[in-house]
Amino acid sequence: MANYPTELELDVVLKDGAPAKVRPVRESDSNLLEDLFTRLSAETVYRRFFQTKTGLSEKELEYFTHVDYAERMAFLVLMDERLIAVGRYSKLLDEPVAEVAFVVDDEYQGRGVGTLLLQLLTEHARDNDISGFRALVLADNYGMMRVFRNSGYQLARHLEDGVYEVDFPTAYTELAREQESKREQSAVIASLLPLFYPNSVAVIGASRNKASIGGRLFANLLRVGFSGAVYPVNPSASVVSSVRAYPSVMAIPDSVDLAFIVVPQEHVYEAVADCVEKGVRGVVVISAGFSEVGEDATEQALVDLVRKGGMRMVGPNCMGLLNTDPAVNLNGTFAPVYPPRGNVGMSSQSGALGIALLDFAKRLDIGVSSFVSIGNKADVTGADLLLHWEGDPSTDVIVLYLESFGNPRRFSRIARRVARTKPIVAVKSGRTHAGRRAAGSHTGAMASSEVAVEALFRETGVIRTRTLNGLFNVTSLLANQPIPSGPRVAIVTNAGGPGILAADAIAANDLDLVQLSDDLQDQLRSILSAEASITNPVDMIASAGADAYSRTMRAIMDSGECDSLITIYIPTTSEGHEEIWNSVQDAAMSNTAVTTLAVYMTAHRNRRVDDQLRLPTYTFPEEAAQALARAVRYGEWLRRPEGELPLFEDVDSEAAAATIDAALARMGPEGGWLTPGEVERVLEAYGLTLPASKVAESAEDAAAFAADLGRNVVLKAIGVVHKSDVGGVKLNVEPDNAAAEFIAMMASVPDITGVLVQEYVGDGHEVIIGMSDDPSFGPIVAFGMGGVTVELMKDVSFRIHPITDVDAGEMMTELKSAPILDGYRGGAPGDVPAIREALLRVGAMIEDHPAIAEMDLNPVKVLEPGQGVRTVDARIRVAAANPYYIPSRHNMPGIQ
Numbered sequence: 017m018a019n020y021p022t023e024l025e026l027d028v029v030l031k032d033g034a035p036a037k038v039r040p041v042r043e044s045d046s047n048l049l050e051d052l053f054t055r056l057s058a059e060t061v062y063r064r065f066f067q068t069k070t071g072l073s074e075k076e077l078e079y080f081t082h083v084d085y086a087e088r089m090a091f092l093v094l095m096d097e098r099l100i101a102v103g104r105y106s107k108l109l110d111e112p113v114a115e116v117a118f119v120v121d122d123e124y125q126g127r128g129v130g131t132l133l134l135q136l137l138t139e140h141a142r143d144n145d146i147s148g149f150r151a152l153v154l155a156d157n158y159g160m161m162r163v164f165r166n167s168g169y170q171l172a173r174h175l176e177d178g179v180y181e182v183d184f185p186t187a188y189t190e191l192a193r194e195q196e197s198k199r200e201q202s203a204v205i206a207s208l209l210p211l212f213y214p215n216s217v218a219v220i221g222a223s224r225n226k227a228s229i230g231g232r233l234f235a236n237l238l239r240v241g242f243s244g245a246v247y248p249v250n251p252s253a254s255v256v257s258s259v260r261a262y263p264s265v266m267a268i269p270d271s272v273d274l275a276f277i278v279v280p281q282e283h284v285y286e287a288v289a290d291c292v293e294k295g296v297r298g299v300v301v302i303s304a305g306f307s308e309v310g311e312d313a314t315e316q317a318l319v320d321l322v323r324k325g326g327m328r329m330v331g332p333n334c335m336g337l338l339n340t341d342p343a344v345n346l347n348g349t350f351a352p353v354y355p356p357r358g359n360v361g362m363s364s365q366s367g368a369l370g371i372a373l374l375d376f377a378k379r380l381d382i383g384v385s386s387f388v389s390i391g392n393k394a395d396v397t398g399a400d401l402l403l404h405w406e407g408d409p410s411t412d413v414i415v416l417y418l419e420s421f422g423n424p425r426r427f428s429r430i431a432r433r434v435a436r437t438k439p440i441v442a443v444k445s446g447r448t449h450a451g452r453r454a455a456g457s458h459t460g461a462m463a464s465s466e467v468a469v470e471a472l473f474r475e476t477g478v479i480r481t482r483t484l485n486g487l488f489n490v491t492s493l494l495a496n497q498p499i500p501s502g503p504r505v506a507i508v509t510n511a512g513g514p515g516i517l518a519a520d521a522i523a524a525n526d527l528d529l530v531q532l533s534d535d536l537q538d539q540l541r542s543i544l545s546a547e548a549s550i551t552n553p554v555d556m557i558a559s560a561g562a563d564a565y566s567r568t569m570r571a572i573m574d575s576g577e578c579d580s581l582i583t584i585y586i587p588t589t590s591e592g593h594e595e596i597w598n599s600v601q602d603a604a605m606s607n608t609a610v611t612t613l614a615v616y617m618t619a620h621r622n623r624r625v626d627d628q629l630r631l632p633t634y635t636f637p638e639e640a641a642q643a644l645a646r647a648v649r650y651g652e653w654l655r656r657p658e659g660e661l662p663l664f665e666d667v668d669s670e671a672a673a674a675t676i677d678a679a680l681a682r683m684g685p686e687g688g689w690l691t692p693g694e695v696e697r698v699l700e701a702y703g704l705t706l707p708a709s710k711v712a713e714s715a716e717d718a719a720a721f722a723a724d725l726g727r728n729v730v731l732k733a734i735g736v737v738h739k740s741d742v743g744g745v746k747l748n749v750e751p752d753n754a755a756a757e758f759i760a761m762m763a764s765v766p767d768i769t770g771v772l773v774q775e776y777v778g779d780g781h782e783v784i785i786g787m788s789d790d791p792s793f794g795p796i797v798a799f800g801m802g803g804v805t806v807e808l809m810k811d812v813s814f815r816i817h818p819i820t821d822v823d824a825g826e827m828m829t830e831l832k833s834a835p836i837l838d839g840y841r842g843g844a845p846g847d848v849p850a851i852r853e854a855l856l857r858v859g860a861m862i863e864d865h866p867a868i869a870e871m872d873l874n875p876v877k878v879l880e881p882g883q884g885v886r887t888v889d890a891r892i893r894v895a896a897a898n899p900y901y902i903p904s905r906h907n908m909p910g911i912q
Contacts, residue, residue, distance in 0.1 A: 018084045024091075024140070027323060031128030031199065033207030034095065035323040038136060041090040041102070046077040048092065048099040057122045063157045064119045066179075080104070086144045087114070091136050093129055096324050100124045103133030105141055105149065113148040113183075114141055118160065128199060130163040135196060138169070142186045151182045168192030197433060204403040207328050208396070210297035212339045212386060212404070214273035215244045217348065218265050218296070220287045221278030221303075222248030222256045229302060230278035231256075232350040233336060240347040240354055245270065265290045274298045276336065276348050281305030284332065285318060292325030300348060301331035307392050308333050319394050334391030335367035340384055341410060349374075349389065358383010359412040360495050361405040363398055365390055365419045369484070373417065376488055382495060385410040399427045406434045413495045415487060416442040416478075421469075424793045428472050428816065435477035439494045439650055442478050443487050444469055468793040471814045475823070477653040479646050489643035492632040493613060499651045500611040500644065502579040504530040506572050507553035509584035510560045514617060514637055515553035518582055521641030527648060529553075536575045543567045558588040562599035569603035573610040580611040580648070582640050587618050604631045611647065613640045659820025661863075662856055664703065669864045672701035676867050676894050687869065687895030692734065692772050695890050702861045704854060704873070706887050707775035715755035718773045722751035728776040731757050732889065735769035742766055748776050777886045781837060781846045782875035784812070785858050789869045795862050799827040799855055801836070802875040817862050824855040837878065846878035850885045869895040 025039040053061075053072050061069050072080070083090050083104075090104035100121040105114040116137060120129045141149065153160050155178045164171055168191035169184040217237060223230040230250075237246050238257060247270075248256035251263040262268050265275060265287070275296045277287050284303050291299055299322065306315035315332065322329040330337055336349035340357040347354055351370070355377040362377070362384055364370035370389040377384050385408065388401055398416060405411040414434070421427055431440055446466075473480045479494075481487045505527050509515035522529045532540075532552050540550040544564060549555040554572070556564050565583070573581055583600055587593060597616075604612040614633045634640040675697045679690055690698065696706050708725060711734065712718035722729045729751065733744030744765045746757045758771050784802030789795050797819050800812030813827040828834055828851060839845035854876065862868055870893040877886045 018086070021085050028132060029203040029207045030132070031203050031206065033203060033209065034127070034326045035207065035328070036100070037094045037323070038091055038132070039094070040085060041081055041083060041092055043081050045081050045092065049077060049080055049102070052099045052102070052121060055121055056119065060119065060122055063154050063160070064117065066154070087146070089137065089140055091133055093133065095326065101129045101133060103130070103137050105137050105146070107146055112146055113150055114146045116149045116151050125159060128203065130160065131166065131199060134163055134167055138186050142188065146186060148183060148185050153180045153182055154178065155180060166195060168195035201403045201407060204400050205407050208400065208404050210273045211300070211328060211330060211337060211396070212346070213344055214298070214346070216247065216270060216273050217242065217244060218247040218249055218268060218272045218275040219278065220249040220265055220275055222250050222261065224253055224256050229350045233276055233278060233302065233348060236347040236349060236351070236354070241345045242347070243344050247272065265294050265296065268294070272296045274300070276300045276302060278302045285321065288318060288321055292321060292327065296327060298327055299329045300334065300336055301329060302334060302336060302350070304333040306332045307394070315392060315394050322395055329395040330388060331391040332394060333367070334389040335370050337386070337388040339386045349387070353378050355384040355387070356381060358495065359385055359410065360415055360491060361385050361401070361408065361411040361413070362387040362415045363390055363401050364417040365393065366417060367391065369417050372484065373415070376484070380488055380492060382488065382492055393422055397422045399423065399430045402430050402434045402440070406438065412438060413491055414438055414440045415491050416440065418442055418444045419446060421792060424468070424472060428476050431476040431478055436654065439499070440478045441487055441490050441494065442473065442480055443484060444480060465790065465792070467814050468790045468796055468816060471796060471816045472793065475816060477650060479650050481646065486642060489634060489639050490646050493611070493643045493647050496630055496632055497611045497613070498608055499654065500579045500648045501609070501651060503528045503648050504577070504579045505582060505644065506530055506532070506578035507582050507584065508556065508565070508568055508572065509553055510556050510558055510588065511584070511586045512555050514584045514586055514615065515555050518584060518615070518637035518641060519553055521638045525641050525645035527641065527645055530578050533575070533577060536571065536577060539571050540568060543571065561592060562595040565596055566599040566603045569600065570606060573603070573607040578610065580613070580644055582613050582615060582637065582644070584615040584617070584637060601631055611644070613644060615640050657822055659822030661818055661820055661859070664857060664860055666703055667860060668701040672698045672861065672865060676865055679894055680867060680896060685896035687867070688893065690892045690894060695892050698861070698892060699887060699890060702857045704857055704887050706890065707777055709772055709774035712758060712771050712773045715758040718758040718771065719751065719755040721773050722749070722754040725751070725775055729754060730774045730776050731761055732772045732774060733761060733765045733768045734772055735767055736765060744768065777877045777888055780877035780879045780886070783851065783878055784872065784874040785855060785876055786873065787817070787858065787862055787868065787871040797855070797859060797862070800831060801833045817859065819855065819859045821852070821856060824852045827855065828852065845881055847881050847884055851878055854885050867894045867896065869893050
């Protein structure tokens with residue numbers, strides 16, 4: 017039997033929100049299969065085996081439990097170590113098609129188990145070069161046919177003698193992706209319902225000491241008026257806050273949906289075990305002392321217990337959660353503040369900062385729909401919360417404070433979709449402490465974890481702010497105003513100085529201070545006094561009152577000449593503030609097509625109109641400009657086409673795979689750097705040709721090769737990364753001098769293992785295309801201006817693989833030096849379309865060969881338009897691929 021693939025063990029969530037475990041079958045699983053069979057109804061047995069059966073034979077059990085995990089595969093679904101379903105496929109002998117079959121315990125049918133198994137089997141079959149599935153289904157097996165119909169794959173059905181033969185390709189489709197996303201969302205939302213909408217709550221560790229965490233949390237539940245029953249659990253007290261207390265959760269006479277656990281770490285496991293036995297559906301572990309202090313095993317035991325009990329868990333090491341929906345009024349935190357009701361969903365990985373977030377939200381009148389302090393996120397993660405808020409009609413904006421990612425790929429996949437309908441604003445800490453491993457390439461040295469985070473946020477549309485103050489500035493804007501339709505900004509002010517500051521801030525944030533038309537200026541001239549400036553910024557002067565503000569704002573907004581309007585007010589008298597505020601509010605509300613921001617250079621705070629905050633207000637113009645710039649970039653991301661992954665018909669992936677496999681066989685699973693000849697073969701398989709070259713065995717060999725070429729050559733030291741630093745590159749060497757340069761290089765360059773003699777490529781812009789495999793984020797693709805100064809200049813753009821045609825174009829235009837490629841100041845332009853194609857070919861190579869761990873194409877010479885690009889130097893490192901990162905592996909539903 018092949019080695020058991022532990023990496024394929026998964027924690028998943030079923031359609032009804034119940035957690036389950038999925039793993040490959042083992043030879044020792046015969047007893048589990050026999051036990052499942054005894055629980056199957058006669059009807060289910062007949063539909064699976066097309067005959068009546070009373071048991072499984074030894075031969076059948078051996079066949080079912082002995083697989084090779086490639087051409088024959090089986091996944092088991094277990095709940096509380098009890099087998100509830102099996103899905104398997106077996107490849108047919110003469111074609112790349114496998115027969116697929118399922119059986120699900122009657123008790124669990126209709127809960128999405130068959131759909132889950134079909135998705136997992138299809139993914140695994142695709143990774144093992146099985147191009148299609150075939151299934152035989154009884155015509156009256158409506159449930160199984162529904163699973164196939166709803167899979168998103170193109171079915172071919174043939175009915176004969178009451179049996180359908182169903183065939184479909186395993187190739188991923190957009191419809192399959194959509195169906196999987198819908199299933200994942202519905203499963204996670206169902207699993208989180210007991211956390212956000214419980215009918216009854218227990219506080220294990222509720223205290224009569226109002227200053228304790230247990231006392232404060234219990235008091236908060238009572239103070240805001242939770243709509244359900246509240247049960248304090250305290251073995252030392254009969255009453256807590258005038259509510260009858262119970263010695264344990266088991267002693268509570270009624271059912272409990274949600275339990276908050278506020279006990280010392282050594283008692284948490286026992287408390288959760290009691291909740292499992294009681295049938296509690298969700299727990300929030302406030303207690304600390306787990307993975308944050310190195311107790312990873314203790315935390316994992318807690319997670320295993322929670323999942324065994326079919327619960328979801330927030331924490332441990334958190335400050336709780338709240339839901340301001342009047343239908344529930346749940347304040348399960350120990351925070352001293354409770355925010356106003358609103359449309360912002362918030363999450364914090366830090367409990368202390370979570371309290372600060374709630375405090376600022378209340379002081380700034382930013383309404384919150386729900387808040388979750390996820391702590392160590394051992395079970396419920398930020399990605400789960402995104403799915404919840406995506407389906408929550410009360411949430412329009414999502415705010416995250418992040419310290420780390422549990423599963424960056426899952427977060428990325430979900431955030432990319434959620435951000436299309438609801439803006440996500442995030443602060444990610446640790447920007448300056450990202451570790452940088454010792455790298456063997458330019459790309460590896462530059463592609464730190466912080467680079468990966470930036471790339472993730474950019475690609476998914478997440479709006480990143482550097483500070484908490486910036487987070488609230490952006491959130492206030494997005495929660496109350498339309499997303500800007502473009503970068504055009506107009507400014508209205510009653511003082512010249514603030515107007516100039518605002519104009520500078522607009523320019524500094526790459527926004528467009530729009531030039532007002534003559535017609536609009538004439539209209540403003542008729543409204544304002546003769547001393548006013550009617551260019552942009554419009555300075556109405558200090559005497560401007562409420563009427564001037566209102567008419568000026570409306571004229572500009574109705575003109576259609578700006579996408580956003582910043583209105584500045586600085587008090588010049590002690591009277592009229594309220595009147596001016598009301599006129600600005602009314603004007604802003606009169607035109608919802610223009611994004612409007614107010615700068616009140618006073619201690620004035622946000623105010624509400626009809627219980628809805630209409631106008632985000634800032635103290636200084638720079639704050640408004642920075643918030644607006646992030647909103648504008650988000651709007652541009654929304655309008656940006658999603659892009660495509662092009663297919664190249666001329667690639668020879670099998671030839672590249674053969675080269676890589678042979679290299680790994682030679683080097684072992686740890687891998688290493690490919691030889692120059694291997695690099696050349698891999699690149700040529702993807703249409704990325706290198707200049708003619710040869711590894712010279714001697715000075716005579718170098719001279720002979722140069723003579724055969726009949727043109728100048730380049731000599732490069734083999735085995736050295738920064739060749740130029742140590743004299744390991746000799747350019748434009750004449751054939752007659754090749755032998756002498758070979759001898760000199762071998763004698764002078766440290767750590768040299770050989771010399772590559774290569775055809776000399778003439779003038780052209782030098783760029784770098786590279787890839788480094790981040791242990792958490794997967795492959796990161798880099799593009800920038802190349803050559804020996806690449807790490808000095810750091811003019812490089814990054815994307816997390818895979819990259820689309822749109823990504824490739826943006827990676828080029830993002831460079832500060834991008835104008836050079838277009839012929840800056842009369843310089844020679846480069847073949848930009850050829851660069852884009854080279855980037856995409858590298859992306860295709862990475863997609864096809866997960867064993868590629870690091871790559872540098874540096875320099876790539878960009879020739880004149882129409883002449884293409886030439887890869888002058890290249891290095892590729894390979895290693896045995898982590899199956900978790902094999903393409904599309906991360907698309908599993910409900911993976912924690």
